[in-house]
Amino acid sequence: MPMSDTPKPVTPSxxxxxLILRVLQSGSLHGYAIAQRIHILSSEVLAVEEGLLYPTLQxxxxxxxxxxxxxxxxxxxxxxxxxxxxxxxxxxxxxxxDYDRVTQAIQEVLRTA
Amino acid sequence: xxxxxxxxxxxxNRRQLDRELENDMQFxxxxxxxxxxxxxxNTLRMREQAREAWGWTWLDRLIQDxxxxxxxxxxxxxxxxxxxxxxxxxxxxxVAAFTVFDAVALKPLPVRDPGSLVRLERRSPTAYTDxxxxxxxxxYQKNAKTLSAVMGVMGVPPMQVDQDIEHANASFVTAxxxxxxxxxxxxxxLFDPTxxxxxxxxxxxxxxxxxxxxxxxxxxxxxxxxxxxxxKPATILxxxxxxxxxxxxxxxxIWLPILQQPYFVAGSHTLTDPGDSAIxxxxxxxxxxxAKTSAQELRALTNELRRQHPNDIWDNEYISIxxxxxxQVMQPEQYEVVAMVAVLTLLILAVACANLGGLMLARAVTxxxxxxxxxxxxxxxxxxxxxxxxxxxxxxxxxxxxGLGLGxxxxxxxLTQLDAPNKWASAVxxxxxxxxxxxxxxxxxxxxxxxxxLQIARQRQHKTIARQILVGAQVAASCVLLIVAGxxxxxxxxxxxxxxxxxxxxxxxxDPYLGHHGYSPAAxxxxxxxxxxxxxxxxxxxxxxxxxxxxxxxxVDRETTEIxxxxxxxxxxxVEPGFFQTMNIPILLGRTFYPREKNAVIVSRSFARQxxxxxxxxGQRLGDDAAxxxxxxxxxGDAHINALSDSDATxxxxxxxxxxxxxxxxxxxxxxxxxxxxxxxxxxxxNLDPKIFPEIRSLKLLYHxxxxxxxxxxxxxxxxxxxxxxxxxxxxxxxxxxxxxQRTKEIAIRIALGAKRxxxxxxxxxxxxxxxxxxxxxxxxxxxxxxxxxxxxLYGISNFDPAGYALAIVVLLAIIxxxxxxxxRRALRLDLAxxxxxx
Numbered sequence: 015m016p017m018s019d020t021p022k023p024v025t026p027s028x029x030x031x032x033l034i035l036r037v038l039q040s041g042s043l044h045g046y047a048i049a050q051r052i053h054i055l056s057s058e059v060l061a062v063e064e065g066l067l068y069p070t071l072q073x074x075x076x077x078x079x080x081x082x083x084x085x086x087x088x089x090x091x092x093x094x095x096x097x098x099x100x101x102x103x104x105x106x107x108x109x110x111x112d113y114d115r116v117t118q119a120i121q122e123v124l125r126t127a
Numbered sequence: 128x129x130x131x132x133x134x135x136x137x138x139x140n141r142r143q144l145d146r147e148l149e150n151d152m153q154f155x156x157x158x159x160x161x162x163x164x165x166x167x168x169n170t171l172r173m174r175e176q177a178r179e180a181w182g183w184t185w186l187d188r189l190i191q192d193x194x195x196x197x198x199x200x201x202x203x204x205x206x207x208x209x210x211x212x213x214x215x216x217x218x219x220x221x222v223a224a225f226t227v228f229d230a231v232a233l234k235p236l237p238v239r240d241p242g243s244l245v246r247l248e249r250r251s252p253t254a255y256t257d258x259x260x261x262x263x264x265x266x267y268q269k270n271a272k273t274l275s276a277v278m279g280v281m282g283v284p285p286m287q288v289d290q291d292i293e294h295a296n297a298s299f300v301t302a303x304x305x306x307x308x309x310x311x312x313x314x315x316x317l318f319d320p321t322x323x324x325x326x327x328x329x330x331x332x333x334x335x336x337x338x339x340x341x342x343x344x345x346x347x348x349x350x351x352x353x354x355x356x357x358x359k360p361a362t363i364l365x366x367x368x369x370x371x372x373x374x375x376x377x378x379x380x381i382w383l384p385i386l387q388q389p390y391f392v393a394g395s396h397t398l399t400d401p402g403d404s405a406i407x408x409x410x411x412x413x414x415x416x417x418a419k420t421s422a423q424e425l426r427a428l429t430n431e432l433r434r435q436h437p438n439d440i441w442d443n444e445y446i447s448i449x450x451x452x453x454x455q456v457m458q459p460e461q462y463e464v465v466a467m468v469a470v471l472t473l474l475i476l477a478v479a480c481a482n483l484g485g486l487m488l489a490r491a492v493t494x495x496x497x498x499x500x501x502x503x504x505x506x507x508x509x510x511x512x513x514x515x516x517x518x519x520x521x522x523x524x525x526x527x528x529x530g531l532g533l534g535x536x537x538x539x540x541x542l543t544q545l546d547a548p549n550k551w552a553s554a555v556x557x558x559x560x561x562x563x564x565x566x567x568x569x570x571x572x573x574x575x576x577x578x579x580x581l582q583i584a585r586q587r588q589h590k591t592i593a594r595q596i597l598v599g600a601q602v603a604a605s606c607v608l609l610i611v612a613g614x615x616x617x618x619x620x621x622x623x624x625x626x627x628x629x630x631x632x633x634x635x636x637x638d639p640y641l642g643h644h645g646y647s648p649a650a651x652x653x654x655x656x657x658x659x660x661x662x663x664x665x666x667x668x669x670x671x672x673x674x675x676x677x678x679x680x681x682x683v684d685r686e687t688t689e690i691x692x693x694x695x696x697x698x699x700x701x702v703e704p705g706f707f708q709t710m711n712i713p714i715l716l717g718r719t720f721y722p723r724e725k726n727a728v729i730v731s732r733s734f735a736r737q738x739x740x741x742x743x744x745x746g747q748r749l750g751d752d753a754a755x756x757x758x759x760x761x762x763x764g765d766a767h768i769n770a771l772s773d774s775d776a777t778x779x780x781x782x783x784x785x786x787x788x789x790x791x792x793x794x795x796x797x798x799x800x801x802x803x804x805x806x807x808x809x810x811x812x813x814n815l816d817p818k819i820f821p822e823i824r825s826l827k828l829l830y831h832x833x834x835x836x837x838x839x840x841x842x843x844x845x846x847x848x849x850x851x852x853x854x855x856x857x858x859x860x861x862x863x864x865x866x867x868x869q870r871t872k873e874i875a876i877r878i879a880l881g882a883k884r885x886x887x888x889x890x891x892x893x894x895x896x897x898x899x900x901x902x903x904x905x906x907x908x909x910x911x912x913x914x915x916x917x918x919x920x921l922y923g924i925s926n927f928d929p930a931g932y933a934l935a936i937v938v939l940l941a942i943i944x945x946x947x948x949x950x951x952r953r954a955l956r957l958d959l960a961x962x963x964x965x966x
């Protein structure tokens with residue numbers, strides 16, 4: 015697996031939740047796969063660290079945005095897979111529009127300042 | 128809501144979920160390793176961080192802290208025992224006091240729908256009475272739409288059942304009384320509005336459970352029997368349940384239907400006279416009606432009533448409505464007493480807490496090493512502070528449980544000992560008492576735990592200031608308690624061992640209640656003349672006289688006047704000329720009245736002294752308008768015949784007029800014991816008028832009853848005061864012992880260098896001098912301020928009684944001194960060589 019020189023850690027809080035929700039939208043994934051998917055989709059720019067991923071997932075579980083169920087990994091191992099809930103979808107939409115608003119605002123500032 | 132639910136699920140399945148999380152991370156690591164990455168963090172720490180998302184970390188810590196606290200407390204059982212004991216006393220006293228308050232003022236009566244019961248009282252801006260005329264009751268009952276029912280109770284003088292020597296307490300009630308309360312009969316039936324609501328129904332009586340047991344031995348055939356009440360036959364309808372809850376906490380032996388009152392009390396006009404306010408009113412609010420709405424309607428009705436009876440309804444009179452579904456409807460004056468008791472009991476808690484705080488601080492020094500190690504391995508101050516607070520909370524919990532048990536036991540004992548009339552009252556705590564206990568527990572934990580914990584967490588346990596504050600607080604609080612106890616003890620002694628100013632030893636009061644039987648003044652005069660003549664002729668009777676308000680009677684009249692800027696209570700009375708001789712009240716100046724003398728007054732010595740200092744009171748004038756303007760014809764000795772407890776009471780006597788006679792009471796003094804006189808007096812009265820059933824009471828018994836009540840209160844307060852002082856003593860012993868042990872080396876060096884023992888002692892104890900002095904002064908000041916309220920309870924003792932204060936302060940100083948010297952002596956017996964070689 016090719017490794018970029020400096021994979022940037024994802025900034026905590028909002029962004030990671032948004033990314034996780036987004037990658038889970040297309041189907042349930044286990045923890046490692048979530049990290050991988052984000053890493054690959056970001057063209058290997060973003061790296062999700064284990065130490066941040068699991069606390070975030072736990073928080074999302076408690077919030078009810080995702081649920082966990084047992085699945086079998088590609089290596090044939092019993093592992094928990096996370097899938098998005100209707101509530102999670104609503105949260106994703108809200109966060110997306112939030113994100114759009116903020117980036118637009120930042121763009122605006124960058125353009126006009 | 129959903130989130131909370133999930134959180135709780137996480138809490139319940141935390142082990143399994145933790146394993147699953149571990150599995151997740153394990154898998155992650157395997158995959159990462161396979162992909163050639165191996166920079167994992169500390170897995171345990173990561174898992175902890177992940178778990179924090181569940182939001183239960185505080186609980187984990189709390190459990191950890193509790194485990195630790197249990198271990199710490201178990202390791203020093205002596206300290207734990209003392210601490211829990213001290214707290215149990217402090218909390219138990221408060222729980223007991225609150226339980227009483229709860230039962231009296233908060234707990235709803237066990238009757239049907241207690242929330243809608245209201246007490247109706249006549250008030251105007253300037254007047255108040257707890258009774259209303261029966262005619263008003265009927266009017267309100269008929270016209271008030273906001274009340275679904277109006278109930279009336281009329282207490283009457285004790286009545287004679289058959290030939291019993293001891294009269295039974297009796298009340299007349301409206302026929303709807305028991306049905307409105309939803310009271311089931313224990314036996315037979317109770318009054319029924321459809322039957323006893325008709326004055327022509329056969330006369331009937333309902334008896335209390337206690338009376339049924341006492342008089343009929345619990346015989347079920349008592350129901351249906353005919354008894355004679357004041358000579359009138361009546362059928363016993365039924366028996367009230369054992370735990371019957373009455374309105375206003377009344378517990379008479381016999382209950383009679385109010386419509387039959389004219390039958391039982393021959394000649395009475397109570398039911399028809401709109402000026403006779405003899406009936407206490409209660410109501411039930413109609414469904415959905417607020418007390419305010421009802422008050423408005425009643426005000427309008429009262430105005431209408433005034434138009435009908437302009438002489439009997441006051442100007443601006445209205446009916447005040449207060450919640451009636453409790454044992455007692457609290458009056459503002461009663462809250463004063465409640466506040467006083469609350470302050471005293473909270474002081475005990477304060478002593479207990481200050482004490483425990485001192486012990487905790489002292490213990491902290493011995494725990495220095497342990498806490499030092501915990502800080503060294505990375506615990507921060509906040510964490511140590513939290514740990515110490517958890518420990519305090521655990522102690523407070525143990526203390527609260529023990530205190531709850533103690534308080535309830537005390538109440539249980541009191542209930543059985545005092546044989547309270549309200550059998551439904553129980554010592555089992557209800558939710559209000561439990562809530563109160565929890566609140567007190569937290570308050571106590573903060574009081575005794577917070578400051579020490581702060582000091583310890585900042586590693587300042589060697590600072591003396593915290594200890595000094597605690598000692599000062601303890602001394603001040605114990606000082607207040609001891610002074611109050613001292614005053615009460617002195618007051619009791621005064622009441623017990625001083626002459627009340629009148630003869631009560633061989634004295635009977637004989638009240639025929641002529642007015643209740645519709646006697647005219649002339650008829651009353653004839654009756655009394657006969658009765659007095661025959662009594663005088665009875666061997667052993669020394670003196671007979673008449674008085675309107677008999678000593679220790681049911682009725683007390685009190686007026687307030689201001690003399691030279693300070694308030695004086697005046698107790699007026701209306702007497703026959705022979706009264707002073709019969710009562711053994713000395714005539715100090717002047718003479719007694721002439722019969723039916725007008726515009727003459729006799730005053731007590733205190734009154735004369737205050738009103739006309741250094742002047743001859745004889746010939747002075749009292750009263751402003753022509754009708755009452757009177758000349759002082761005599762001065763008599765102080766005799767607080769109706770105010771044993773009021774040392775400031777003064778008396779004014781007026782000569783009884785003809786119109787007073789129906790309300791007069793006979794007094795008879797005998798040469799030897801009074802036992803043989805009551806039957807004789809009874810037969811004389813029966814001979815004169817068989818309708819009359821005089822109430823005969825021995826003044827000696829009344830006097831002792833009166834005094835023993837105060838004696839009990841004084842004993843309870845003294846006991847509490849002594850407990851508080853003991854607790855304070857234990858605390859001071861602990862603190863001084865600790866100070867000595869802390870300064871062993873210094874003391875040894877001083878002694879080795881030749882210091883005198885007294886100097887050494889002084890050096891050790893000096894740090895406590897100021898706190899003790901400040902505590903004593905502020906305590907005495909507070910007691911002086913607070914005991915103003917107690918004044919009325921203090922039998923003949925001023926609330927600034929110097930002996931009471933001095934006694935309390937001396938006792939307290941002695942105990943403090945003892946508590947300080949006992950452990951300090953250790954300092955003088957030090958083995959110098961050993962101490963100095965140590966280290």
